[in-house]
Amino acid sequence: MERIHVSVRSRPLSAEDGKTSPWRISGNSIFIPNQPSKFEFVSYALSVSLAQHLLFLGTVFAYGQTNSGKTHTMRGVAAEPGVIPLAVHDLFDIIKEVSLRFALAASLTRRFM
Numbered sequence: 656m657e658r659i660h661v662s663v664r665s666r667p668l669s670a671e672d673g674k675t676s677p678w679r680i681s682g683n684s685i686f687i688p689n690q691p692s693k694f695e696f697v698s699y700a701l702s703v704s705l706a707q708h709l710l711f712l713g714t715v716f717a718y719g720q721t722n723s724g725k726t727h728t729m730r731g732v733a734a735e736p737g738v739i740p741l742a743v744h745d746l747f748d749i750i751k752e753v754s755l756r757f758a759l760a761a762s763l764t765r766r767f768m
């Protein structure tokens with residue numbers, strides 16, 4: 656099984672971009688309508704409407720031109736946190752769960768000794 660997959664996440668076009676960019680994205684490809692050029696993405700193309708938390712299961716190396724959404728993907732915003740806050744949140748949940756298990760095991764050990 657391949658351990659590294661390359662994905663492309665496109666952000667929604669801003670109103671300004673919408674006026675100037677001829678590019679459109681569909682499935683795994685990017686193209687200009689009525690032009691022969693069509694470029695296929697690598698492993699995955701992530702939908703522009705993809706929720707932040709669905710992106711969370713993996714390692715992200717964010718690469719892309721300026722203003723393409725790297726910071727948004729990694730940091731997110733309060734209403735839709737990105738990879739870093741989600742990872743930290745998960746980490747603290749795991750620490751809490753492991754601490755509770757240790758406390759329970761210690762308590763059971765004391766009771767039966």
Ligand SMILES: Nc1ncnc2c1ncn2[C@@H]1O[C@H](COP(=O)(O)OP(=O)(O)OP(=O)(O)O)[C@@H](O)[C@H]1O
Pocket residue numbers: 665666667703719720721722723724725726727728
């Ligand atoms: N998936 C998304 N949904 C909504 N808005 C987005 C999304 N991705 C990026 N944006 C918006 O697009 C703008 C540019 O995104 P961002 O700052 O993350 O780009 P960047 O790749 O980190 O840029 P730079 O390399 O210049 O720092 C921001 O206003 C951000 O809020």
